[in-house]
Amino acid sequence: MISPEEIKQTLANALPGSTIETQDLTGGGDHWQVIIVSPAFEGKGLLEQHRMVNEALKGAMDDQRIHALALKTFSPAQWEKLGS
């Protein structure tokens, strides 16, 4: 189990300047959906973007505090396009 604050803090440290939304998918605190818009994703493919997030949260996944993680990642430009 992990708190949304810890997820956000961990990701904010690894990927400064990101906008991060978390959703507890089951209410159990270990299945999460994370939406993250980060300038660090600019020019990178989805695989690379997901790898960056997985890497940042590796500790919490390795010790099973996060059991499942559904990711939606966007560069600011990709996010902009989505909203228009």
Added chain:
Amino acid sequence: MADQVLTQIEDKVKNNKVMLYMKGTPDFPQCGFSAHTVEILKSYGVPFATEDVLADPTVREGIKRYSNWPTIPQIYIGGKFVGGCDILHELHERGELEPMLKAAFNK
């Protein structure tokens, strides 16, 4: 021994334009993420090869090392690792999957 499985995976990934490592089979997927992945691929009407990682623990473990990716399913297109269910879904939604498949089959 361990390297043998990586060679075997490499062969399949390079010799199939679309290769899916999944839990179960396309007709009987054993996990929701694998099922969804099959559904997406089928919607394009392209042929794809699959391997059931539940049938062989060395492949189940080997594929994670091969791609340095922690989860299954794993999709390879044109010999390259694309991602898991989330990424395939997202590429599908964004309209980026079709050009990738076309590129692989036009080679």
